[in-house]
Amino acid sequence: MEENKKELKQKAKDQAKKLRRVSPLTAALLLFLALLLAAVLFILISLGMIGHAGGDRIDPSMEDFEVDSDGPDTVAPKDVEWTLVEPLPDEDLINILLVGQDRRPGEGRQRSDSMIIVSLNPETKEISMVSFLRDLYVRIPGYTDNRLNASYAFGGFELLKETLTENFGVHVDACFEVDFNGFESVIDAVGGVDVELTAAEARIVGVSAGQNHLDGEHALIYARIRKLDSDFGRTGRQRNVLMSVFEKARKSNLTTLISLAKALIPQLTTDQSTVQILSLIASGFTTLRGNDKIESYYVPADNAYYNATIRGMMVLVPNLQMIRGSMEEYFPLSAQTK
Numbered sequence: 001m002e003e004n005k006k007e008l009k010q011k012a013k014d015q016a017k018k019l020r021r022v023s024p025l026t027a028a029l030l031l032f033l034a035l036l037l038a039a040v041l042f043i044l045i046s047l048g049m050i051g052h053a054g055g056d057r058i059d060p061s062m063e064d065f066e067v068d069s070d071g072p073d074t075v076a077p078k079d080v081e082w083t084l085v086e087p088l089p090d091e092d093l094i095n096i097l098l099v100g101q102d103r104r105p106g107e108g109r110q111r112s113d114s115m116i117i118v119s120l121n122p123e124t125k126e127i128s129m130v131s132f133l134r135d136l137y138v139r140i141p142g143y144t145d146n147r148l149n150a151s152y153a154f155g156g157f158e159l160l161k162e163t164l165t166e167n168f169g170v171h172v173d174a175c176f177e178v179d180f181n182g183f184e185s186v187i188d189a190v191g192g193v194d195v196e197l198t199a200a201e202a203r204i205v206g207v208s209a210g211q212n213h214l215d216g217e218h219a220l221i222y223a224r225i226r227k228l229d230s231d232f233g234r235t236g237r238q239r240n241v242l243m244s245v246f247e248k249a250r251k252s253n254l255t256t257l258i259s260l261a262k263a264l265i266p267q268l269t270t271d272q273s274t275v276q277i278l279s280l281i282a283s284g285f286t287t288l289r290g291n292d293k294i295e296s297y298y299v300p301a302d303n304a305y306y307n308a309t310i311r312g313m314m315v316l317v318p319n320l321q322m323i324r325g326s327m328e329e330y331f332p333l334s335a336q337t338k
Helices: 002-047 147-166 182-189 199-205 216-224 231-251 254-267 274-289 319-328
Strands: 094-101 112-121 126-134 173-180 193-197 209-212 294-299 304-310 311-319
Touching: 002 112, 002 274, 094 147, 094 274, 112 147, 112 231, 112 274, 126 147, 126 231, 147 173, 147 319, 173 182, 182 216, 182 231, 182 254, 193 199, 193 216, 199 209, 199 216, 199 231, 209 216, 231 274, 231 294, 294 319
Parallel strands: 094 173, 126 294
Antiparallel strands: 094 112, 112 126, 193 209, 304 311
């Protein structure tokens, strides 16, 4: 009997030792799971704060043209030659369209001030950013030929996506829009961005030339500079800011990323459901972590357009065939699809 008691006591001691050895690991695992669950719940709750844009379109009789000149046109609309382009074989890509617009408080949807497609290849972990200039003269389905940025004002995300597909052969999987107030909030949320400024850019922004750490207000001034050169230079500055944001996100821990999401999500308007957004977050996070370089491009390339005045608008008339040929370089297609 006494031996049985001793044996039971010894078993109890051995079990206690095992529990002491396991408990720190178990506690760490439980803590991780709790943090993960909290992060998922936070994201799900926050996603409800994103604005969802409908595809409502204005009546074609209400379409307008932003006139720049009251002089004679250099090219008549009927003289612009349009060609059909093949769709880009981008089934392996996730193409996310980022739209920025200069919308004042109380205003409805405006023309898109910037349009950048961030293209992710989850298989190869490659990422590229492609800016489409707002003054591109394009065919807009259901409307008169106009500037590219008019398609967003006329029909929101859906019409802008259709316009990009028809003219350039690129398919868009998801759209997110932010106005300039939201842009400032996002930059401040990541703690500012590091950008190299020329002397001329620095004078406009109000800082010194060279490497600068810009807060939201100054980053917006930098990203909107146009009078210094052209819209080509302006879109390059926008991509520089995004590059800095992506680099910060790539190196951030979970806590920082959640703080960034908390600031970013309420500023966005999208065409995606909660489930779709969660899928994009998962794919985007793994692709971003596996990437150490993001390629940057703009459409049209220097030799793929000509300047013209059409219906009083100073526009860039694109060579669609030439631009479509460049798309396979701009977008991170897998080798077998090129």
